[in-house]
Amino acid sequence: MPGALPLGDPAPVDGSLPASVVEGVADRNLGVYLHVPFCRVRCGYCDFNTYTGDELRGARRDDYAQEAVDEVRLAGRVLEGAGLPPRPVSTVFFGGGTPTMLPHSDLAAMLSSVVDTWGLVDGAEVTTEANPDSVDAEYLEALATAGFTRVSFGMQSAVPSVLATLERTHDPERVPLVVRWARDAGLDVSLDLIYGTPGETIDDWSRSLDVALEQEPDHLSAYSLIVEDGTKLARQIRRGEVAQPDDDTAADMYELADDRLAAAGYGWYEVSNWARDEQHRSRHNLSYWQGHDWWGVGPGAHSHVGGVRWWNVKHPAAYGQRMAAGESPGAGRETLDAETRRVERVLLAVRMREGLPTSDLDPEGRAAVAGLIADGWVEGREALAGRVVLTRTGRLMADAVVRRLLPV
Ligand SMILES: C[S@@+](CC[C@H](N)C(=O)[O-])C[C@H]1O[C@@H](n2cnc3c(N)ncnc32)[C@H](O)[C@@H]1O
Numbered sequence: 001m002p003g004a005l006p007l008g009d010p011a012p013v014d015g016s017l018p019a020s021v022v023e024g025v026a027d028r029n030l031g032v033y034l035h036v037p038f039c040r041v042r043c044g045y046c047d048f049n050t051y052t053g054d055e056l057r058g059a060r061r062d063d064y065a066q067e068a069v070d071e072v073r074l075a076g077r078v079l080e081g082a083g084l085p086p087r088p089v090s091t092v093f094f095g096g097g098t099p100t101m102l103p104h105s106d107l108a109a110m111l112s113s114v115v116d117t118w119g120l121v122d123g124a125e126v127t128t129e130a131n132p133d134s135v136d137a138e139y140l141e142a143l144a145t146a147g148f149t150r151v152s153f154g155m156q157s158a159v160p161s162v163l164a165t166l167e168r169t170h171d172p173e174r175v176p177l178v179v180r181w182a183r184d185a186g187l188d189v190s191l192d193l194i195y196g197t198p199g200e201t202i203d204d205w206s207r208s209l210d211v212a213l214e215q216e217p218d219h220l221s222a223y224s225l226i227v228e229d230g231t232k233l234a235r236q237i238r239r240g241e242v243a244q245p246d247d248d249t250a251a252d253m254y255e256l257a258d259d260r261l262a263a264a265g266y267g268w269y270e271v272s273n274w275a276r277d278e279q280h281r282s283r284h285n286l287s288y289w290q291g292h293d294w295w296g297v298g299p300g301a302h303s304h305v306g307g308v309r310w311w312n313v314k315h316p317a318a319y320g321q322r323m324a325a326g327e328s329p330g331a332g333r334e335t336l337d338a339e340t341r342r343v344e345r346v347l348l349a350v351r352m353r354e355g356l357p358t359s360d361l362d363p364e365g366r367a368a369v370a371g372l373i374a375d376g377w378v379e380g381r382e383a384l385a386g387r388v389v390l391t392r393t394g395r396l397m398a399d400a401v402v403r404r405l406l407p408v
């Protein structure tokens with residue numbers, strides 16, 4: 001089952017926001033995340049907030065699109081009520097779960113509610129995640145017609161034994177097909193890969209990179225497999241049925257990915273993300289990392305507007321009850337003080353190609369930079385220009401870098 005939500009202060013029943021959120025709004029874009037909390041089966045490594053048919057406790061997938069539309073309308077009223085000026089939405093992202101388990105008409109209705117409420121900026125980025133076995137050519141065509149611009153496929157690996165360890169259900173042969181259909185429909189394509197799966201060899205990973213690059217995606221994400229507490233994979237490892245992922249192998253795999261992707265013309269712009277060019281970076285993810293405003297719709301979704309962060313009730317049944325009662329689905333919230341916002345900027349910006357302005361560091365953090373350059377984790381020339389930018393070794397050690405930049 002998915003992990004627990006944070007604690008925090010109670011969220012108001014009407015979802016209203018304090019007037020303080022207006023401050024600095026001219027420098028912030030608005031994005032919308034729509035969570036779709038359903039999967040056909042749960043992959044053994046995943047603790048995202050998603051539910052299979054027998055975990056729904058009375059929630060109905062058929063009701064979900066309307067509930068999400070109701071939250072979008074509530075969001076429109078709340079942002080206006082807080083005194084925020086009308087802002088067309090820059091990016092929309094449907095994530096999950098498996099958004100494409102819903103009929104395409106449901107996704108289209110949810111997107112229409114965003115357009116009706118705020119409008120979209122010219123050239124807005126509208127993405128959905130999709131499992132390769134959950135879409136066909138007609139479905140992708142319908143998404144493009146509805147206004148989607150981009151699809152992110154959960155490819156994970158090209159090697160059947162690795163997919164089996166991850167308990168992924170799709171046939172790897174389907175990936176080239178869905179990519180072609182998406183392209184034919186005029187959609188940009190991103191591929192998600194996972195490395196460091198127990199039993200995965202460097203040759204396996206090399207093959208997955210080759211196959212991914214043969215598809216000529218616009219964007220690629222490569223995530224190191226995280227063994228999340230409470231997952232089936234964690235239990236299998238504890239019982240000795242599956243090997244523990246090996247850190248050294250995962251580091252070699254990251255380096256191989258970075259070499260291979262760079263040689264194919266992809267530039268890294270965040271530790272785990274590469275794009276064909278600047279235009280194809282995920283603008284939605286950039287807006288999280290750069291502290292813009294986003295409204296997260298759906299069970300367990302998180303939102304951030306002007307330094308106030310909140311999260312929704314977690315289970316789709318509880319979410320449905322709140323929406324049916326005309327109440328905000330907010331479960332808890334917190335207002336970030338200036339120091340917390342600074343710490344978050346450090347945590348996020350240091351993982352990005354543009355780096356972290358040294359002015360965001362406190363004196364102790366600034367003093368740590370020279371040692372990080374000497375260790376080969378931070379680019380010396382960039383530091384002279386006032387930015388902390390990770391070297392490739394530094395990217396592998398990003399968490400350790402953060403601990404040195406934010407000493408407790
Ligand atoms: C939560 S999924 C949602 C999209 C879709 N259901 C899929 O699986 O592709 C988004 C991405 O998170 C990745 N992910 C989930 N759990 C992970 C973990 N424990 N370690 C690394 N990546 C993970 C998935 O493999 C997927 O590429």
Ligand code: SF4
Nearest residue numbers: 039042043046096097
């Ligand atoms: S399909 Fe995606 S969201 Fe669903 S369980 Fe697997 S990784 Fe998690």
